Amino acid sequence: MTYCVGMVLDRGLVLMSDTRTNSGVDNISTFRKLFHWSVPGERMIAVMTAGNLATTQAVISQLEERTKAPSERENTLLKGPTMFQVATEIGRLLRTTIETAQTENGDTGKGRFTATMIVAGQIAGMQPRLFMIYPEGNFIEASWDTPFFQIGETKYGRPILIRGYDKGMSFEDAVKLLMVSFDSTLKANLSVGLPLDLLVIGKDSFAPTHEHRVTADDPYFAKISSGWGDALRSAFHSLPPYSFGSEG
Numbered sequence: 001m002t003y004c005v006g007m008v009l010d011r012g013l014v015l016m017s018d019t020r021t022n023s024g025v026d027n028i029s030t031f032r033k034l035f036h037w038s039v040p041g042e043r044m045i046a047v048m049t050a051g052n053l054a055t056t057q058a059v060i061s062q063l064e065e066r067t068k069a070p071s072e073r074e075n076t077l078l079k080g081p082t083m084f085q086v087a088t089e090i091g092r093l094l095r096t097t098i099e100t101a102q103t104e105n106g107d108t109g110k111g112r113f114t115a116t117m118i119v120a121g122q123i124a125g126m127q128p129r130l131f132m133i134y135p136e137g138n139f140i141e142a143s144w145d146t147p148f149f150q151i152g153e154t155k156y157g158r159p160i161l162i163r164g165y166d167k168g169m170s171f172e173d174a175v176k177l178l179m180v181s182f183d184s185t186l187k188a189n190l191s192v193g194l195p196l197d198l199l200v201i202g203k204d205s206f207a208p209t210h211e212h213r214v215t216a217d218d219p220y221f222a223k224i225s226s227g228w229g230d231a232l233r234s235a236f237h238s239l240p241p242y243s244f245g246s247e248g
Helices: 053-068 083-107 158-164 171-188 219-238
Strands: 003-009 013-019 020-021 027-030 034-039 041-050 114-124 129-133 139-141 149-150 196-202 210-214
Touching: 003 041, 003 114, 003 129, 003 171, 013 034, 013 114, 013 171, 034 053, 034 196, 041 053, 041 083, 041 149, 041 196, 053 083, 053 114, 053 171, 083 114, 083 129, 083 139, 114 149, 114 196, 129 149, 149 158, 158 171, 171 196, 171 210, 171 219
Parallel strands: none
Antiparallel strands: 003 013, 003 149, 013 196, 020 027, 034 041, 041 114, 114 129, 129 139, 196 210
């Protein structure tokens, strides 16, 4: 399992993912799930992955190969005219990769190779955009009504995002919000784990505004974790007391 969040703000995009992959409680590994490519002054594109590791690595490897050998076929990451077309091509590649794996494995492969992706980025002259791509290759786009996407183990961190999100918030506050969301997920589900990868993409910057890996000994994340726990206990005790037989 994994947990990834992509968020749209007035200022740009903020992405965070965990790195834990497991095949049982005794087989836990760390793999990067957040990747990005850029053309200075022209575009910045990032992808986060959740699901079958072999599938997601195959898709990322093919995208990497296309950036290294663009003459063999048009490279959508580096040459696609819109983020919509970038998302369309990545969705097509994901669907084809899954279908190939299922065909090669017959009935035993049904449902085993699924994966979901978040694609984020901006191309010069256009607005930053955020998409969630499903295993079938189709996708939806974020809007101000749905300004963030989650993939993987989403339920524990979602209430934090719903209550705390503000499209006008600073990047620093957005990172703080994401760290609280991830801390809540880490506390509730052992299949999500540190390190966490963070990427901030400022509007019209076409390069990482901020990039950071949050490790187990990260002092700021430790303060967020303990501070959030203390704040919840304080808020709980500040609520009106309940009394048996009371109606208000």
